Amino acid sequence: MKISTTIGFDGDPQRLVQQAKDFESAGVDLLWGAEIYGYDLVSTLAYVAANTERVELMTGIIPLYSRSPALIAQTAATLDALSDGRFVLGLGTSGPQVIEGWHGVPFEKPMARTRDTIDICRKVWSGDKVTHDGKAYSLPYDGGTGLGKPLKFMNRPPVRDIPISIASIGPKNVELTAEVADIWQTIHFVPDRFEQVWGEALKTGLAKRDPEKKPLEIIAGQFVAIGKGDHIQEARNAARGLIGFYVGGMGAKTKNFYNDLFKRYGWEEEAEEIQDLFLSGKRMEAFAAVPEEYIDLSALIGDEGFVRERIQVFKEVGVTHLNVSPIGPDPLKQIEMIKAWSE
Numbered sequence: 001m002k003i004s005t006t007i008g009f010d011g012d013p014q015r016l017v018q019q020a021k022d023f024e025s026a027g028v029d030l031l032w033g034a035e036i037y038g039y040d041l042v043s044t045l046a047y048v049a050a051n052t053e054r055v056e057l058m059t060g061i062i063p064l065y066s067r068s069p070a071l072i073a074q075t076a077a078t079l080d081a082l083s084d085g086r087f088v089l090g091l092g093t094s095g096p097q098v099i100e101g102w103h104g105v106p107f108e109k110p111m112a113r114t115r116d117t118i119d120i121c122r123k124v125w126s127g128d129k130v131t132h133d134g135k136a137y138s139l140p141y142d143g144g145t146g147l148g149k150p151l152k153f154m155n156r157p158p159v160r161d162i163p164i165s166i167a168s169i170g171p172k173n174v175e176l177t178a179e180v181a182d183i184w185q186t187i188h189f190v191p192d193r194f195e196q197v198w199g200e201a202l203k204t205g206l207a208k209r210d211p212e213k214k215p216l217e218i219i220a221g222q223f224v225a226i227g228k229g230d231h232i233q234e235a236r237n238a239a240r241g242l243i244g245f246y247v248g249g250m251g252a253k254t255k256n257f258y259n260d261l262f263k264r265y266g267w268e269e270e271a272e273e274i275q276d277l278f279l280s281g282k283r284m285e286a287f288a289a290v291p292e293e294y295i296d297l298s299a300l301i302g303d304e305g306f307v308r309e310r311i312q313v314f315k316e317v318g319v320t321h322l323n324v325s326p327i328g329p330d331p332l333k334q335i336e337m338i339k340a341w342s343e
Contacts (some may be wrong), residue, residue, distance in 0.1 A: 001314070001342040003335065004030035004219055004321045006060070009044040017051045023341030024055040026332045027339040030219075030321055032060035032185075033088060037102045042075055049083035057083055060185055061092035061167045065099045065107065068115040069137055073124035076162050077153065085159070090185055091117065091165035095251055111176060112136040118164055118180055160236070165219070169261050171201040178205025178216055182319075188243055188258065188264055190297045191219035194317045197264045220314060222299040224334055226307050231328035237287075238327060241300045244287035247271055248278025267291055272309035298340070300324070308341050315342070 009016050023031060031048065035041035044252050045057045058077070061073060072089070080087040093099075093114065096107040116134035123130045129150040132139040139146030165183035168174050177184045178201070190197075206216065223242075225235030246258040255276065262271040270291050277286035300307045314322055322342050326334040 001311075001319060002029035002321045003339050003342060004032060004058075004221075004323045005325060005335070006323075007031045007033050007044075007048065008245045009033070009039045009047075011039070013047065016048065020048045020052050020334055023335070024052050025337040026057055028237075028335060030056040030058055030088070032058035032088075034060060035062060035066075036094075036098060042079065045079055045087075046082055049079065049086065052083075052086075054086075056086045056088055056163060058088035058090045059222075060090040060165070061094070062090065063094040063099065063103070064091055064110075064113050064117055065094065065105050066103050069120035070124060070130070070139070072117060073121040074153070076121065077125060077155070077158050080158050080162050081156075082189065088163045088165055089121065090165040090167060090183075092185075093173075096255065097251065097258060109136045111172060112175070114166065114176060115180065118166075121164070122161055124153050125158050125161055128152055136254060160297070169257055174198055174201040175205035178202045179208045181216065182214065183217040183219060186218065186220040188246065188261060188293065188298065189222070189319075191220070191313045191317045191319070192297050194263050196266075197261070217320040218318055219321040219323050220319045221321075222325065224300045224307070224324045224326045224338060225328050226300075226302070226304060226334050226337060227328070228303070228330070231284070232301060235299065235301045236295050238325075239295045239301070240287045242273055243294060243298075244278065244290050248274045248283075248286045252281060254327040262294075265294075267294065307338075311338070311341050 005023055007020055020031060026186060033041050033044055039091055040096050045059065076087060076089040093110040097256045099105060099107040112135035116132065116137040119134065120130065120132050120137065120139065123132065131150050132141050150310045163182040165185045166177040166181040167185040168177045169187060223239045225231050247262045250256060250258050256275065259271050259275055270289060273285045273289045275288060300310050311322065323336060324338055328334055
């Protein structure tokens with residue numbers, strides 16, 4: 001298993017570079033960041049690319065509705081060139097709150113938009129003239145002046161198809177991911193309930209996958225805290241707060257993808273309680289309602305023996321990139337330990 005972790009830009013470029021270099025030195029194989037409505041992720045990763053040598057860099061995610069497919073393809077080709085072939089294009093739909101509230105475009109046809117964007121990206125990277133007749137996009141656009149014509153990437157195209165990762169949690173999205181993506185980026189992953197939640201969708205998608213494609217890779221994991229001390233409880237609180245925020249507040253009462261996921265895991269009553277508390281302004285009570293079992297199964301928090309056992313559980317269900325967010329007095333040492341155990 002490879003090791004991945006997140007990196008974020010807080011406005012201090014020196015701190016960003018030092019963090020990236022430290023992670024690279026500790027053995028992290030893949031760094032990825034998120035883009036919501038703060039600093040943009042593309043500029044951040046370009047800066048990180050210029051200040052690292054080995055580690056792979058991934059957008060986790062570029063929201064599909066924020067850019068045209070052709071621009072996404074151009075951006076990926078640029079980052080891949082700047083990083084000397086170390087870039088992974090991570091895509092996702094995000095959700096209606098961000099897409100309609102921040103980008104001001106309708107959250108519609110998410111499945112079609114995902115498939116069309118991936119198809120167009122790969123056509124752009126081929127170096128040929130791009131035409132596409134999809135359910136969400138047509139190139140050239142067929143509803144405008146009529147002056148559009150097929151164009152091709154005017155610089156040197158990438159020497160390979162840039163790996164594409166899709167962040168997905170809904171059954172149909174996961175099915176599409178298994179069919180067309182190189183990597184599946186999960187969130188709030190519980191390996192022990194992997195089969196009951198994801199098994200059918202993955203099986204259906206893989207059955208439609210091009211047999212010449214490499215096997216689907218999987219990114220999954222969460223907080224890490226090894227040993228004894230105050231950092232153990234700190235990590236459990238962080239895990240509780242993260243899932244509580246997503247299940248309780250990342251979406252409306254009637255449309256919250258993460259709440260739906262928590263229910264599919266089997267915590268139906270808990271999901272309802274967390275959401276009701278969160279939306280009524282009782283955030284701490286919502287976080288406290290997160291079941292201890294979820295934290296035990298999803299995070300790597302405990303003594304060395306427990307953490308090593310749990311790493312094997314992730315590996316056994318097919319996780320290829322163990323994503324870690326270390327908490328404690330020496331996070332880099334914890335990464336080094338996880339790296340050694342994962343191998």
